[in-house]
Amino acid sequence: MPSLRTARPRWSLLAPLAAFVMLLASTGPASAASAAGRPAPGSGSRTVVDIPPDVTAGVAVFDRLTGRFTESFQADLAFRSASVVKLLLALDHLWTRDPVHDLPQADRDRIGAMLSSSDDAAASHYWAAGGGSAVISRMVARLGLTGTAPPPSGYPGFWGYTATTAADTVRVYRYLLDEAPAPVRDFVMGALHRSTRCATDGFDQGFGLPSAFDGPVAVKQGWSGFSSGGCGVTARSRGSSPDEAAADLSAPADESPGPGPKPAAGGAGEPPPGRASAPALDLTSDALHTTGTVGPDDRTIIAVLTLHPDGTPYGRAYNKVTALVAALNAPGADRPAGIRFTTWGSGVRVRSGASTASTALTILPAGVDVLVDCQERGERVSVPPYVNDWWAHLPQYDGWITNIYVTSPDNTLPGVPGCS
Template structure:
């Protein structure tokens, strides 16, 4: 079965984000875009507003470990952990270093070393929660500028090389290609962060995802919001890492992951990002959960991944394939999703007709 949701499609396809920065309704955002070519910011929106870092904290963990040594000096076990932590956002690796290297002391060391102004250890009520480290979009840019312009070449190449190979599916089952990876064509390098969601797309409800949601709903501490769902997209875009992009967002408590994913991607795609190339196609909403993307337009084709429930997808073209029925709907049209390299039955396209308006037929 391609999906389990039975809500009826409701709205038509929409065009992609425009050239003017916009923050979707209900979203709290901190934005900073730095052009390394000119040495100036092209976007600064609430750049000093504090957010809980979620997995963006992993950048500080790896830099702390490599501060006085190169990656080649590490045991193979450490290199393996760090690779998984950077590419697939492995939480167990981050927790290992948090517990063995002093917890909040990691944050304090890196604040001093990098002259960070809005970053701080987790609140005293949650000392073991490395994802509750406070940070800002401006500080995130400072971290990347250190990696790119000040860190030893071996450290820079190790960190950025792994971020360029970030996997679509994170180790906890979350699709981590929201924001930068969906809004722009490669080359890019990303370190994403998420907190408070119950299911993340690449797999359905996973134990790791549920545990993350439970911990995020445990309360707030002062100015740092620990309740609203957090979704962040950070990294570099363009040749030679032309632009550093840091977009930190909070969404109303209870927001589904697919909705937050789409809002973050819309926001990132609307920004002035030097060196960025936006992918061709038409953005279309989806409905249902567990919707599979397949290598061909048949239910017998192998599965590439599953979509976050209700996420917007970029459709390049459409073609007729196997007829699929999800009562009361029947459809033999399939949408090709270039960013996934596969097809989705048009039944789950949030459009009124079997064919998606304005999308050409595939050759």
């Protein structure tokens, strides 16, 4: 029997998250926030944000209790919306309909899936039913949006290429929470509060807000160009083995092959082959957006829109976006306790107990950061040449992973207490 030894490859280093945001405070009156719901000079928002390397970002954070923006960085920079546009598709359809009395059950189910699980087929349905780009033109006029526009010329059917900004996204949430009829507010926000980790298409939606905060969180994510590698306990990884973690050991997570071909042209907003990108909107870089609310009574609205170099591994983008969000000034947010570490390998299983015989609760995307609150000895796991009997508890999954797949210089994780 081999002796216990360092439980991960030489390239793995301890990687707790660093705060990516620097504070430059101002103290203007709350009234400086404009009626359109965007930051204004003197609104109390931070104006300098340290964005992770190679990331383009637009950030806006609005505290509904004080009427102030607590964060603002390139809030009026236009991004392709990806699935964030589904908020506008839902609101357009509900503009003259009471979801309690006027909405057939089929529409309630379809809109619910579009918002909670980012269902693309539902989005395509409402895009077509609403007249395509006319949906965006109507909602721009209704909500007073200034940075939102239909897809570029040549892409009329690609709803994911709708242009939007962080400031306009905040405005959409402010309308939902403070101006929309109560049945519409409750229906839409209820669906966002029930956001699922796995989207209908199998994409892992755990980045950003869901990973950075606990407590009441409403979420609408968006992505374009990424593959998360599947989501849920049925996902299979490259070169998987039948035992614990089914991990791909051929390369460290940050050197794994790229996310593969982009989805085919269609509802998700990817361009048909051979078409040039519109010059005013970056349609090439991979997009990863996290938006929603945190805190009791949806106190704080957060919109973080990001672009990453084409081919960026999902785990790397996941970690950068989550770190950026975790460092934001978000009043009322419940921040989880623990220390973040980076995993390696793909298809790592989170289990109900500290053994490979325990039920697999979910599978982690390759190379993502996880929050660890304690560790304890359990089943000895061998992934030659590595052997370890320590397991890490992940409070956000209420489950365990073997320390073999958590980056650390030793079998135990530094700074993490025992569980008993």
